[in-house]
Amino acid sequence: MPEVTSYTPGFPTWVELASPDPERSKRYYCDLFGWTSYTLTTDIGEYEIFALGDAGGPETAGMQTLADDSLPSSWTCYFRTDDVPASADAVRAAGGLVLVEPTAVADLGQMALCSDPEGADFALWYPYHLQGAGVVDEPSAMCWVELACRDIHAARDFYGAVFGWKAVDRDYYASVYTNWKVGDWSVAGMVSMDEHWPPGYPPHWIPYFWVADCDDSAARAVELGGRIHIPPSDIEPGRFCIVTDPTGARLALIAPALPDGAAHTRP
Structure with a gap:
């Protein structure tokens, strides 16, 4: 299908791996899905982008190093919103937690990390230059x-x-x-x-x-x-x-x- 250039609010837009061993994770997913990866240096540290095909291909997912070794490795699902602070307020009002307050990620977008009342983590995303995954609903995406x-x-x-x-x-x-x-x-x-x-x-x-x-x-x-x-x-x-x-x-x-x-x- 054509590459995705925008997302409707409420849709999943991005998935991100938090790994204690980024090099091992990189090898695993590149071998499993045929992805390539490249590193972005941002004001909050290095961020790995997985892409479909070569490094110029559409983005499929992200990866960051797990900051706390006591936490499990996991994937985080990001959902599109037109207003990250307002959605974070809605999370709190509905009984969830905001674990990371609305934060700009370089020129990629604004995010907030949240958890629902049972403790399942998810994230909010408002795009600047990264709409989200550049390809979905096809093999390896x-x-x-x-x-x-x-x-x-x-x-x-x-x-x-x-x-x-x-x-x-x-x-x-x-x-x-x-x-x-x-x-x-x-x-x-x-x-x-x-x-x-x-x-x-x-x-x-x-x-x-x-x-x-x-x-x-x-x-x-x-x-x-x-x-x-x-x-x-x-x-x-x-x-x-x-x-x-x-x-x-x-x-x-x-x-x-x-x-x-x-x-x-x-x-």
Whole structure:
């Protein structure tokens, strides 16, 4: 699909890895997805940009060094807003926390790091020169983001208040899956952390990355040092798996089921 040049408020725009071992993470993701990377030096430190194809290709994701070794390696999902301070106020009013106050990231944009009432981290983004991912919904690019939490009713209230999302439930096998929508567009999903999850496992957001063959990509993820948590499985949207990378960050791989052979386009 064409490169993305803008995002509608409420849409996921960017995903960012916090890694305790950036060089190892760089090798892993470049090998797994065929990405390249380059380093930006900003007023808040060095920031790694992953790109599709060569270094001049569209941006796919970011990476920074994990500042606190006591924290787990993880992916953070960024959501577009027209007013970061106002959205941060909405987070607080809805019972969440603002972990990093609205901050300019060089000439890229303005961000704030937040957590919802259950402790799942996410970020707000208003673009200056970086709209977000330059490509989505095609192989080796982000195509979905998903929240896993225990209180789905509280999450519906929270994210509805912050982003204006409408929650639409769908029955997937024995469980209910929530699609969050902006207008007619599905922008994110939510699963309930039931008894099948390890006790004490924290609520979290994860990105989904499009792959051509889920089984092949899952095998490659393991060869490169990752671990499989949910093996390749068929669901209505396609064939997916959940993995953790060599530093412990959780992500999903999916080969979408596309009857017409093409991804949807975004507004």
